[in-house]
Amino acid sequence: MTTTPQTEAGTGAAGTQAVALQLSELVLKTARYDDMAVFYTHVLGHGPFYERTPDPEAPPRPAGMPERAVDVRLGFFRIADAPHSQVFALFGVENLSETESSGPGLHHFQFGVSTLGDLISQHEHMASIGVRPHRAANHGQATSFYYRDPDRNIVEFSCPNFATFEEEVAFMSGPVFAANPSGLELDPDRFAARCRAGDPERELLRLDNRAVAM
CATH class of the missing domain: 3.30.720 (Signal recognition particle alu RNA binding heterodimer, srp9/1)
Incomplete structure (x- = not known):
């Protein structure tokens, strides 16, 4: 895997410039x-x-037009x-109608949190209504818990494992991430318990930490 440095703007074939965008x-x-x-x-x-x-009295949507607000x-x-x-x-x-999950379309989306403690707090918040992650993983550059909403969309909560974006990109450009970009599959409850027990983050986030692995 290779990574491409992010630039301020891209130049099109006709000399056009992409403007800075935000989702x-x-x-x-x-x-x-x-x-x-x-x-x-x-x-x-x-x-x-x-x-x-x-409004039930509003004119019908024109044929062939996607749903509007x-x-x-x-x-x-x-x-x-x-x-x-x-x-x-x-x-x-x-x-x-139900759609085929293996076909084209949205795979998942992510909500970012700032710290590992915030990630565990969100995990506990979801557990308070009986919603459990179907997956948790230390990807190396970030740690994530994955849930499904009532429509079965995959919702990811994620926190960075590095203090800066530059460190994150450096890790993703290296051999460890290239060999396994999925990282270490976690047992979410054991991981949360070890975090709450005060295990140092450096220890918790080791990719060979079998104590918190599935």
């Missing part, structure tokens, strides 16, 4: 709006700042405000 909105379409809203209210620690139910039940949740707002949203759509 500012993620929208999930669901037929289980109420269940999903309860789940993500718990995940984020607050409910939607805006909700709307479509005016056509669906809406819920917008704030994630962060700086430097630009980051929003998570639900589009409630009736009569959705």
Whole structure:
């Protein structure tokens, strides 16, 4: 595996320049709006700042046009405000058919936390409503717990294992990550218990730490 240094802007074939972008909105379409809203209210620690139910008397959506905000039940949740707002949203759509999970589309999405302690706190927060991770892993550059929401989307909570982005990239450019980018599969409960017991992070995050491995 090779890594490419990130630049401020990319140059297109016609000499155009890419502007600096930030992921500012993620929208999930669901037929289980109420269940999903309860789940993500718990995940984020607050409910939607805006909700709307479509007007039953509104004109129908034009044939062939994807669902628009005016056509669906809406819920917008704030994630962060700086430097630009980051929003998570639900589009409630009736009569959705199940999709094939092995086909093209979203694989998973990630919420980042700042510290290992925050990651364990989020794990405990999810456990308080009986939601358990289906996977946990020390990837080397980051440690992550993975959950499924009511629609079976994979939701990742992750914290960095290094203090700087440069250290993270250096690790990802090395032979250990190239040989196994998945890292060490963790037993989430043992890992959380050892963290709460005060094991040093350097010890906890060793990729050969069998005491916390699956």
